[in-house]
Structure formats: C-alpha cells, structure tokens
Amino acid sequence: AMSQQQLEERVSEIKAELGDDLFIPAHHYQKDEVVQFADAIGDSLELANICKDSTAKYIAFCGVHFMAETADMLTNDEQIVLLPDMRAGCSMADMANINQVERCDDLLQSTYGIDCLPLTYVNSTAHIKAFVGKKGGSCLTSGNAHKVVKHALEQNKVILFLPDQHLGRNTAYDLGVPLEAMAIYDPISETLEFEGEVQDIRIVLWKGHCSVHEKFTIENIKNVRQQHPGMRIIVHPECTFDVVQASDDSGSTRKILEVITSAPAGTKWAIGTEMNLVNRIIKDNPDKEIISLNPFMCACLTMNRIDLPHLVWCLNNIVEHRFDNQIVVDKETTTHALRALNQMLSLQ
Numbered sequence: 001a002m003s004q005q006q007l008e009e010r011v012s013e014i015k016a017e018l019g020d021d022l023f024i025p026a027h028h029y030q031k032d033e034v035v036q037f038a039d040a041i042g043d044s045l046e047l048a049n050i051c052k053d054s055t056a057k058y059i060a061f062c063g064v065h066f067m068a069e070t071a072d073m074l075t076n077d078e079q080i081v082l083l084p085d086m087r088a089g090c091s092m093a094d095m096a097n098i099n100q101v102e103r104c105d106d107l108l109q110s111t112y113g114i115d116c117l118p119l120t121y122v123n124s125t126a127h128i129k130a131f132v133g134k135k136g137g138s139c140l141t142s143g144n145a146h147k148v149v150k151h152a153l154e155q156n157k158v159i160l161f162l163p164d165q166h167l168g169r170n171t172a173y174d175l176g177v178p179l180e181a182m183a184i185y186d187p188i189s190e191t192l193e194f195e196g197e198v199q200d201i202r203i204v205l206w207k208g209h210c211s212v213h214e215k216f217t218i219e220n221i222k223n224v225r226q227q228h229p230g231m232r233i234i235v236h237p238e239c240t241f242d243v244v245q246a247s248d249d250s251g252s253t254r255k256i257l258e259v260i261t262s263a264p265a266g267t268k269w270a271i272g273t274e275m276n277l278v279n280r281i282i283k284d285n286p287d288k289e290i291i292s293l294n295p296f297m298c299a300c301l302t303m304n305r306i307d308l309p310h311l312v313w314c315l316n317n318i319v320e321h322r323f324d325n326q327i328v329v330d331k332e333t334t335t336h337a338l339r340a341l342n343q344m345l346s347l348q
Ligand code: CIZ
Pocket: 042, 043, 044, 045, 123, 141, 142, 143, 210, 236, 238, 253
C-alpha cells in the first residue's frame, strides 16, 4: 500500500497533469485529507451552482451519491462526473424510493382528495427529483428552504415534503404553519397520521431523517446549558424540532459558518452538525471557544467513505480512462429533474 505521503504526491501529480480538465468539488462534511485537494468547498447548494458553471471534462465529486447525480444533471453530456467511492450514499436519501413516493401520491389523491405539490430536499434520488419536476414542484436545500416552502405555501396547495421530516417541520413552523396542520406519511406502513381535519392539512412530511443530525438531543442541550453558561447553541435544521426549538439559533451549513466566522473573539459556541465540519470550524476559529453539541460527535459514515486512497483510485481511473465509478443519470430522468433543480436555483 502507498503511504499517506505517496498518496498525497500522486494526487498533486495527477492534478498537475490534468490541469483545467479536472475539477474536484468537496462537501463541507468531507475529511481534511480530501478537502486539502478540493478546488471548491461548499454545501450542496453551493456545489450545485459551482458544478453548473464548471467546464471541466472530469469532475471528481467528493461528497455523496445524490450530489454527484445532481452534478451530472447540471453539467453537459460530454462532462464526466465520478464518485470516488460508489458506496458513498446518504441514508436519508435512501429513505424515499420512487415507488414509495408514487404510492404515497396515489393514497393522498384516492383516500384524502389531496393533489399535492411535492418539494424535495436535494438529499434525494434523481428519480424523486424527476417526480417532483413532473408535478411542478421544486428541489430545495437547507440554504433556501424558507424561500421555496414560502413560495409553495402561497400557491395554496398541500405540500408533500420529501424526504426529511425535520427540515420540513422546522421550516414550515418558522413560516407560521402550526404543528396541527402538519401530517406525517410513513412509507413503511403506508399510512398518513394527522390530528385535526383533513382539510386543515397544509403540509405532509415524509417520515425520513438524517441519522447524523438526529443524534443531537435535548439532553445534550441541557448539559451545555449547565456546564457552559453563556455558550450559544446553533444547530442544523435536520435536527429534531425539539432540539431546534431549544437551541439559540439554527441554519444551513452556510449560515452556521457565517454566524461563527463573524462572531466576536472570546464568544462561546456549541454546534450541532456533522463532525468533520465542526472540527474544521474549531480549527479555523482559535479565538473562540467551540465544542460539538454532542460530546461524542456525530460523523456521517458515508461522507467518510471518501478518503485519500479512494480519491487516488478515482483520479487514477480518470488518467487510465476507466470510468467504472462514473455517475450517469438517464436523459428522461434528467429532463424532468432539471425542472425541479432549476426552480431551486432560481430561488436562492
Ligand atoms: O446533511 C447534509 O447532507 C447537508 C447539510 C447537505 C447540504 O450541504 O445541504
């Protein structure tokens, strides 16, 4: 096996060899050993924008599968998007497959008379984005969730929010939708749960979640309040409703970064989001006291599958024109999904 140093040298060598033909975008949740070679770092909205504008022939996408699919759909046919480890999925995206979503749509129409307007978090498969595009809905990210949901609420249709119940609930609640007007659809039992009357439902939340952000608890918040008086708590909106409500602030990756970076020296922060990012924020802000909201930290295991050996494998594949790890979304799916993606990009 190659040493860490040999691996790093190999990446630098291939980057020099391919020049502008190669572009390496990396998500904020990626390991430092990968991020050091990134041409761009961002959250999923920023990376979508960046890939759309890229003219590179090869895009070695350091993130998870749905992000690489999105990059493939937003680039042209000649550009090749590769994922350095094909097992780098997203457990949240896996919680909604297209058959389940179509069954849910049928049930809403046939049993409840609801013709929903679907919205999907970009953390979803290309097929779900295509379903959403076909029905006139939009994709969204945590960075523009408020704008997209507000726009949808103004159309006076019942929203079907896929696949993260927490982002859906937190966003709709912020926009004035009461909890009683939210129903939840369980794709396993294929049932809709709600408290009031059917005609009062404004949003149907898909019962999915992020296994990383769900690990932050009210108990963690109590401990921080007790042990670190004066410390401010900021969390990602993929955290549960109770955790978001008990925190001082919440927001997308970009917002968390902006808040912490612009905070005065000496301030104290507990952050509820992915571990690689929290550790990087701690390192980049030595003038502040920063901890993870959960002392045991929460890593995204699938993001972590992309490591230096996988990056080298991917780059070697490019040099040798072996595209086993290319991510391709078929034309038909892309056409429909792009409507939902472009709707998202127009509401930033
Ligand atoms: O949890 C994720 O996958 C996030 C926050 C994605 C993103 O960048 O919006």
